Each structure stands twice: as structure tokens, then as C-alpha cells.
Amino acid sequence: MADINAIATQFTQYYYQTFDNDRSQLGPLYRQESMMTWEGQQVQGVQGIVEKLTVNLISVDIVFFCGVVHTITTIDAQPSSLQAANLLVNVMGFLKVDDGEHPLQFTQVFQLIQDQGSYYVFNDIFRLNLDDACQLPSSAVTAQVTRELSLFLPTLSSTMAGLGTEIVGIVNKLQDVFSAVGSSATSIDLPQICVIGSQSSGKSSVLENIVGRDFLPRGTGIVTRRPLVLQLINRPAPAVNGASPQPNGTGDIHANPNEWGEFLHLPGEKFYDFNKIRAEIIRDTEAKTGKNAGISPVPINLRIYSPNVLTLTLVDLPGVTRVPVGDQPRDIERQIRDMLSKFISKPSCIILAVTAANTDLANSDGLKLAREVDPEGTRTIGVLTKVDLMDVGTDVVDILAGRVIPLRLGYVPVVNRGQRDIDQARSIKDALEHERAFFENHPSYKGKSAYCGTPFLARKLNMILMHHIRATLPDIKTRISQQLAKFNAELQTLGGPMGENSSSIVLSVITEFCSEFRTMIDGNTNDLAVNELSGGARISFVFHELFNNGVKSIDPFDQVKDGDIRTILYNSSGSTPALFVGTTAFEVIVKQQIKRLEDPSLKCCQLVYDELIRILSQLLGKVQVFRRFPQLKDRFNSVVVSFFKNAMNPTNKLVSDLVAMQSCYINTTHPDFLSGHKAMSIVQERLNANKPPPQHADPKAGKLAPGAINNNKDLDVEFRKEEPSFFQSFFAAGKPTKKKGGPTMDSAGSSRPSTPTMSVMDQPPPVIRPQSALNERETMETEVIKLLIRSYFNIVKLEMIDMVPKAISLTLVNFSKENLQRELLQELYKPDVLDELLKESEFVINRRKEVLSMIQALNKAEEIVAGV
Numbered sequence: 001m002a003d004i005n006a007i008a009t010q011f012t013q014y015y016y017q018t019f020d021n022d023r024s025q026l027g028p029l030y031r032q033e034s035m036m037t038w039e040g041q042q043v044q045g046v047q048g049i050v051e052k053l054t055v056n057l058i059s060v061d062i063v064f065f066c067g068v069v070h071t072i073t074t075i076d077a078q079p080s081s082l083q084a085a086n087l088l089v090n091v092m093g094f095l096k097v098d099d100g101e102h103p104l105q106f107t108q109v110f111q112l113i114q115d116q117g118s119y120y121v122f123n124d125i126f127r128l129n130l131d132d133a134c135q136l137p138s139s140a141v142t143a144q145v146t147r148e149l150s151l152f153l154p155t156l157s158s159t160m161a162g163l164g165t166e167i168v169g170i171v172n173k174l175q176d177v178f179s180a181v182g183s184s185a186t187s188i189d190l191p192q193i194c195v196i197g198s199q200s201s202g203k204s205s206v207l208e209n210i211v212g213r214d215f216l217p218r219g220t221g222i223v224t225r226r227p228l229v230l231q232l233i234n235r236p237a238p239a240v241n242g243a244s245p246q247p248n249g250t251g252d253i254h255a256n257p258n259e260w261g262e263f264l265h266l267p268g269e270k271f272y273d274f275n276k277i278r279a280e281i282i283r284d285t286e287a288k289t290g291k292n293a294g295i296s297p298v299p300i301n302l303r304i305y306s307p308n309v310l311t312l313t314l315v316d317l318p319g320v321t322r323v324p325v326g327d328q329p330r331d332i333e334r335q336i337r338d339m340l341s342k343f344i345s346k347p348s349c350i351i352l353a354v355t356a357a358n359t360d361l362a363n364s365d366g367l368k369l370a371r372e373v374d375p376e377g378t379r380t381i382g383v384l385t386k387v388d389l390m391d392v393g394t395d396v397v398d399i400l401a402g403r404v405i406p407l408r409l410g411y412v413p414v415v416n417r418g419q420r421d422i423d424q425a426r427s428i429k430d431a432l433e434h435e436r437a438f439f440e441n442h443p444s445y446k447g448k449s450a451y452c453g454t455p456f457l458a459r460k461l462n463m464i465l466m467h468h469i470r471a472t473l474p475d476i477k478t479r480i481s482q483q484l485a486k487f488n489a490e491l492q493t494l495g496g497p498m499g500e501n502s503s504s505i506v507l508s509v510i511t512e513f514c515s516e517f518r519t520m521i522d523g524n525t526n527d528l529a530v531n532e533l534s535g536g537a538r539i540s541f542v543f544h545e546l547f548n549n550g551v552k553s554i555d556p557f558d559q560v561k562d563g564d565i566r567t568i569l570y571n572s573s574g575s576t577p578a579l580f581v582g583t584t585a586f587e588v589i590v591k592q593q594i595k596r597l598e599d600p601s602l603k604c605c606q607l608v609y610d611e612l613i614r615i616l617s618q619l620l621g622k623v624q625v626f627r628r629f630p631q632l633k634d635r636f637n638s639v640v641v642s643f644f645k646n647a648m649n650p651t652n653k654l655v656s657d658l659v660a661m662q663s664c665y666i667n668t669t670h671p672d673f674l675s676g677h678k679a680m681s682i683v684q685e686r687l688n689a690n691k692p693p694p695q696h697a698d699p700k701a702g703k704l705a706p707g708a709i710n711n712n713k714d715l716d717v718e719f720r721k722e723e724p725s726f727f728q729s730f731f732a733a734g735k736p737t738k739k740k741g742g743p744t745m746d747s748a749g750s751s752r753p754s755t756p757t758m759s760v761m762d763q764p765p766p767v768i769r770p771q772s773a774l775n776e777r778e779t780m781e782t783e784v785i786k787l788l789i790r791s792y793f794n795i796v797k798l799e800m801i802d803m804v805p806k807a808i809s810l811t812l813v814n815f816s817k818e819n820l821q822r823e824l825l826q827e828l829y830k831p832d833v834l835d836e837l838l839k840e841s842e843f844v845i846n847r848r849k850e851v852l853s854m855i856q857a858l859n860k861a862e863e864i865v866a867g868v
């Protein structure tokens with residue numbers, strides 16, 4: 001009977017936790033009713049049922065607990081015979097279904113629970129049959145159930161024990177596999193329980209009590225300075241005459257052959273002496289953090305095998321501290337908080353927030369931190385330590401009932417060893433016994449003592465972890481295969497597991513590079529950037545924006561002033577007053593201006609060259625093989641750069657020639673060119689209307705005004721007709737005239753605007769300057785010349801805007817597209833250099849090793865989860 005009671009309690013707790021953790025899995029009817037009952041007072045709700053059932057039907061309470069969900073509220077309020085009957089019917093239904101093969105039935109039910117992770121399956125089996133139930137005397141049912149339960153006991157026991165071990169074991173195995181490669185490298189977070197809380201809140205004590213052994217470092221200040229990943233593995237003790245190795249030479253009086261620890265960093269070494277475990281934790285902590293109480297996020301992995309633990313993985317983390325002591329870093333608090341946040345912010349982490357019950361819950365560091373990352377409190381369990389140190393008359397019942405800071409996973413109160421117990425070397429076994437007695441005898445807790453204390457906490461954690469793992473495993477599976485695919489792809493880019501190395505690599509990289517190069521120029525690439533221009537589009541920008549606007553913005557008259565034009569007009573007449581002096585002046589000025597186009601044109605070549613270099617460096621970064629072979633990359637770079645450089649010579653020459661062509665022959669018969677006659681009449685009209693000439697011609701059209709195009713190519717004829725006395729204004733044959741606005745001669749060569757009288761055959765002065773102001777006719781002549789210059793220059797500008805990009809494309813861009821591959825083959829695909837070029841970089845050799853071990857680990861992980 002005692003055994004049945006024990007197992008029944010275990011069973012109750014199992015369902016209590018299942019129910020509490022997994023409400024979403026209940027059917028709609030049950031969910032609604034259970035909410036009414038459980039919300040806000042989970043502990044009391046459950047107690048209520050269990051207690052009342054215990055009164056009505058001795059020692060079979062557990063079975064009813066399963067069937068009772070829909071009657072919970074009323075039972076809680078006022079038990080009635082009808083409700084009692086309902087409960088009986090549930091048991092009856094169960095038994096009826098069993099029909100003489102009860103143990104088997106139990107096993108099947110359990111199987112269902114295990115498979116589905118919830119217990120509403122019970123209702124599919126229980127059939128309500130009120131009439132039948134009411135005819136049976138309750139003592140008969142009780143007796144039958146009791147008998148069946150005792151038959152079922154062994155099965156139930158082993159099922160319960162195996163339940164957590166198997167699934168948590170899977171995660172432990174995964175943890176080991178990933179620890180070997182550095183768990184962050186695989187970016188797969190495994191479910192684990194992290195212990196957080198203020199310094200001295202009792203975290204280490206809780207962990208030791210769960211393990212049942214002393215093994216953690218103790219002292220003042222921050223003792224836990226690195227995360228301790230503690231894997232507890234339930235390993236049933238072998239039969240008494242089993243062949244377990246005897247621990248020899250340990251100084252640990254509690255040493256026992258069935259309990260030992262192993263560190264991941266010391267493979268194969270078994271620690272039966274738990275004092276040595278403590279020493280090793282201290283040694284390895286100092287090795288990584290130094291003795292100055294600094295902290296490190298690099299975990300220590302410790303695994304403890306024991307028949308007395310439930311399979312469970314816990315991570316002990318440094319306690320939250322406020323004030324740095326000794327030579328601790330000044331920002332120690334921030335460092336610790338950062339480290340804790342990193343661990344507990346992962347959704348896969350269950351947070352065990354430890355708070356001393358004799359402090360204010362609202363100020364609990366652990367709960368505060370947990371709230372930041374788990375505001376709903378869905379993955380935080382509260383542990384209340386030092387319940388024994390609370391003032392007489394106070395208790396934690398309100399907290400447990402969720403009336404202070406509610407947590408979905410609830411709180412568990414515990415009593416650990418006090419400092420004096422530790423000093424007096426009180427064993428944990430004793431301490432656990434003391435804890436049990438404390439809760440069973442305490443007036444506030446004795447009715448609920450089954451839900452208090454370390455053993456309950458351990459079971460609850462095991463259950464929660466198991467459910468959590470079940471819930472996350474599908475996701476873990478997916479991530480394992482995703483990561484596997486990712487690393488396999490990377491391995492290929494690293495040349496496969498053996499680092500394949502043949503001359504064909506050079507051939508294929510040349511082909512790949514050149515085809516990517518062409519693609520980038522032509523803009524057919526698949527990975528077109530969305531936020532910036534790239535490749536060919538940038539070259540197009542150089543042509544059509546930079547060069548185009550640069551050329552168009554050149555204004556011939558920002559350098560040539562009206563007075564200069566007049567001087568050129570006079571000068572270009574030479575010693576013999578020529579008939580076509582206007583034409584000559586026009587040509588002189590136009591040619592000067594055309595030369596100005598050479599600079600932007602050559603600049604354009606340079607800019608396109610820069611773009612090609614830019615594409616080159618993009619490709620060197622993009623083509624994977626270059627990461628493997630740095631020398632190949634360097635050589636590639638230099639071959640391509642010098643190829644582009646060489647192509648620049650003919651390109652610059654061609655572009656300079658284009659400018660030279662334009663300036664060596666001025667084609668005044670160009671169809672778009674304004675005729676002299678037309679220019680003259682435009683200027684005449686303007687002068688008559690006393691209008692200032694327009695500041696700018698229309699550069700796009702290359703003409704001055706609509707209708708300016710004139711097929712009558714009579715520039716010189718017009719000048720002849722219009723300028724009979726052109727020379728008179730300056731050198732009127734032997735008759736120097738003093739004319740307003742005309743040039744003055746001055747023996748001193750000064751430029752003062754005087755009008756000295758010249759004697760007939762005086763020596764000409766060394767410098768002869770025109771007067772500053774233009775006379776009317778000079779103004780007109782200058783305006784005409786300006787119009788013509790502007791018209792012609794615009795034509796040349798447009799032609800250059802058109803031709804320079806064509807030239808650059810021909811000899812640089814297209815030339816590269818067509819000939820780069822040949823050049824690369826010639827320069828790189830030579831037997832004498834291939835070996836040198838195909839030497840792998842250190843990075844690649846190391847990375848391949850890393851990726852290979854990652855793939856191995858992931859393959860292993862895939863195997864581990866495959867059967868789940």
C-alpha cells in the first residue's frame with residue numbers, strides 16, 4: 001500500500017506538471033474548465049483534488065486525478081455524491097476497458113501519454129457511465145483499483161524512470177557533439193536549464209542538493225566565474241555483485257563506485273572523489289580567467305553519473321554582484337549581467353531564478369533578469385531558498401500560489417544547508433532529510449509538502465526539460481540539416497574534404513572569372529545590387545553623366561573675352577589684310593577651344609579604367625577559389641591590372657586623336673553649323689532691337705536659335721561683302737585715324753586708353769593694344785564670331801560626347817571582354833607556375849579542418865535525433 005501511495009504521488013506530480021506545462025494540448029472542454037480552476041491558484045487547486053479524493057477513496061487518488069479534470073471546480077467548492085460517482089465511473093470505465101488485462105492496459109495508456117505528451121488521451125479511454133457507477137459500492141471499486149495498481153507497479157516505475165533519461169540523454173549527446181566543435185559555431189542552441197540569481201542566494205547549494213553531493217567550490221566573492229554545464233545522468237546501480245570498478249585512493253568518504261564525474265576537457269578520466277571534482281573546477285577556472293576574480297564565458301563541461309540523480313542538464317552561472325571587490329574589474333557587474341543575458345535570452349533556455357526567501361521577491365536579481373528576456377514568465381521557474389531563515393509567522397504561500405509575481409512554471413521552496421551545516425560538514429543526505437522534515441512539519445507547508453523541497457524540484461525540472469526538449473526537437477532537427485547543407489556547400493568551395501588540387505582549377509577559375517567579368521559589364525548578373533550602381537552601369541554613368549555634363553559645361557567664352565576676339569581678328573589679318581580674316585579668327589579660336597576637350601576625354605578614359613579595376617577587385621572577392629589560393633589571386637590581380645594598363649595606351653591615343661581630328665579640320669560645311677550670313681543677320685537684328693545677346697546658346701541643338709541652320713555656306717562671302725573697310729578701322733593705309741573705340745598706339749607700350757597722334761612714319765610702338773571699349777562695328781563683328789564659335793563648338797562637343805565612349809568601349813572595355821581570357825590563359829596556365837599558384841592559404845587549410853569537424857558533428861547529431 002505504501003508503495004502504491006508513493007507511486008501515486010509521483011504519478012500525480014507527473015500529471016500536474018504535464019498539465020501545467022502543456023495546457024495548450026488539452027481539448028477545448030478541458031482547457032476552459034481547467035483555466036477556471038487553475039488560474040492564479042495552481043497549487044491549491046491541485047491540492048484540493050488530491051486531498052478530497054484521498055478522503056473519499058483512500059490511496060487511489062492518483063487515478064482519479066487523471067479522470068477528474070472536468071469536475072475539478074465543483075469538487076473544489078463542494079464535493080457531492082454525484083461528483084464522487086463521476087470519479088468512480090472514470091475508474092470503472094478504465095477497468096472495464098481493461099477487461100482482465102489491466103497491466104497491459106496501463107502500459108498502453110502510458111505509451112499514449114508518452115507519444116502525445118499530454119493526458120487528455122485518458123478521456124478517450126474512460127467512458128462515463130453514471131448508472132453503472134452508482135450501482136457499485138465504492139469499496140469494491142477501491143479494492144479492485146488497488147489490486148490493479150499493485151500489479152502495474154513495476155511497469156509504472158520503470159516507465160517513469162526511463163521517461164526523462166532517454167530524451168534528456170539525447171540532448172546531452174548533442175551537447176557533447178557540439179561542445180567538441182564549439183557550440184556557437186554550429187549556431188544550434190540546445191535546450192538547457194540555466195541557474196541565475198544574486199550572489200549567495202544559494203545557487204550552488206541548490207545544485208549540490210539536486211546532485212546529492214558536495215562538489216562545488218565555496219568561498220567568498222564570486223566563486224562561480226565560468227559557466228558550469230552540469231549534465232546529470234541517471235545510471236541505475238548494478239546488482240550488488242555487479243562488476244563496477246571500486247574507486248581507489250579517494251579521500252572522499254562518500255565515494256561510491258556508482259557515482260562519478262567526468263570533465264569534457266579531460267576525456268577518459270573518472271572522478272570518484274568529488275573533492276577532486278571541486279579542485280578541478282577551481283583549477284580550470286583559474287586557468288581561463290586568472291586568479292583576479294575575473295570571469296569568462298567559456299564553459300566547463302562536467303558530467304555526473306549516478307543512480308541518485310534524475311537525468312538533467314543545468315548550467316551554473318556567476319551570481320549577480322554589485323560592487324567589485326579586491327582587484328576585480330570595475331565593470332564586473334555589467335560583465336556578469338551581459339554573460340547571463342547571453343545565456344538566458346536564447347528561447348531554448350529554461351531559467352531557474354534563485355531567490356532567497358528571506359529577501360524581497362520584487363528585488364530579486366534573478367527574477368528581474370529573467371523578466372527582461374522572458375516577460376511572460378513562460379520559461380522561468382522560481383526557486384525560493386532559505387525558507388528556514390524566514391521570520392516566524394511568515395511564509396512563501398502567496399508566492400507559491402502565484403499571487404506575488406506569477407510564473408507559469410511556478411515556484412518551488414527549498415531548504416539547503418546553512419553555513420553552519422557546511423562548516424560542520426553535515427552531509428547532503430542529512431540535509432535532504434532535514435528539508436523533508438521541515439516542510440512536512442511546518443504549519444504553512446505540511447499540506448503541500450509533496451510540492452516542496454529539492455526532490456520535487458529535481459523531478460519538476462526533469463519533467464520541464466523533457467517537455468521542452470520534446471517541443472524543440474523538431475526545430476533542432478531542421479536546423480541540423482540546414483547547417484549540414486551549409487557546411488557541405490562551404491566544404492565544396494574549399495575544394496572538398498581532401499582539398500582537391502589540379503591544374504583544371506586554374507582553367508575553370510579563368511573561365512568563371514571572365515564570364516563573371518562579362519556579365520558584370522553587361523549587367524546580366526543574378527545578384528544585382530538594389531541600392532547602388534555596379535559594373536557596366538557605373539561605366540555608363542561615367543559616360544552619360546560625368547563625361548557628358550563635363551564636356552557640356554565647357555563655355556568657350558569663359559576664357560576668350562570680347563576684346564581678345566577683336567585682337568585676334570586684327571592679328572589674324574597678318575601683314576596682308578586678308579579677305580577672309582573673320583574665318584581665320586574663327587578657326588583660331590575654335591581650335592583653341594577644341595583642345596580644351598582633350599582633358600575631360602582623357603579623364604573619362606581614366607575613370608573607366610578605375611571602374612574596371614573596381615570590377616576586378618569585386619570579382620577577386622567574389623570568386624570562391626581565390627580564398628583558397630592567395631597566390632593565384634595575387635597573380636590574377638597583377639595580370640589583369642597590367643592587361644588593363646596596356647589597353648589604356650591605345651585608348652588614350654585614340655581619344656587624343658579624336659580631339660586632334662576635330663581641331664585639325666574645321667568643317668564649316670557641317671549641316672548643323674550656323675552660316676556667317678545667318679549669324680550676321682541675327683546680330684544685326686539684335687543690335688537694332690538694342691537687345692543684349694543671349695548668354696547661352698542651346699547646347700543640345702548645337703545651334704543658336706530656331707531657323708539658324710542655313711544651307712547657304714557663305715561665311716567668307718558674307719564677311720567679304722560686309723567688311724569692305726574692316727582694316728581701315730585699325731590700319732587705314734597710312735592715315736591713322738582717331739576713332740572712338742579704336743585701338744591706340746603708345747610708344748611706351750602702356751595700355752592706357754589714350755589716343756596719341758602718330759606722325760606718318762613713326763616707329764610702331766613695341767606693344768600695340770586695342771582700346772578697351774569696342775566700337776559699334778567691332779561689337780557686331782565680335783558677336784558674329786562668337787555666335788559662329790558657339791555653334792561650331794557645340795557641334796564638336798556633341799560629337800565628342802558621342803565618340804569618346806565609343807572609342808573607350810572599343811579599345812578598353814570591349815577589348816577586355818574579348819581578350820582578357822586569352823591573356824589570362826597565356827600568363828597563368830603555364831606548367832612551371834601552376835604549382836606555385838595552387839598553394840593553399842593557411843586560412844583555408846584550417847577552415848577545411850573546422851568545416852570537416854563541423855560536418856562530422858552535425859552528421860553525428862543527425863544520427864542522434866534521427867530515431868526520435
Ligand SMILES: Nc1nc2c(ncn2[C@@H]2O[C@H](COP(=O)(O)OP(=O)(O)OP(=O)(O)O)[C@@H](O)[C@H]2O)c(=O)[nH]1
Pocket residue numbers: 197198199200201202203204205206218221222223224318319320385386387388389414415416417418419420422
Ligand atoms: N539556512 C540556509 N542557508 C542557506 C540556504 N541556501 C544557501 N544557504 C547559505 O547561503 C550561503 C550562500 O550559498 P551558496 O549556495 O554558496 O550561494 P550561491 O548563490 O551559489 O553563491 P555564489 O556562487 O557566490 O553566487 C551559504 O553559506 C549557504 O550555506 C538555505 O536554504 N538555508
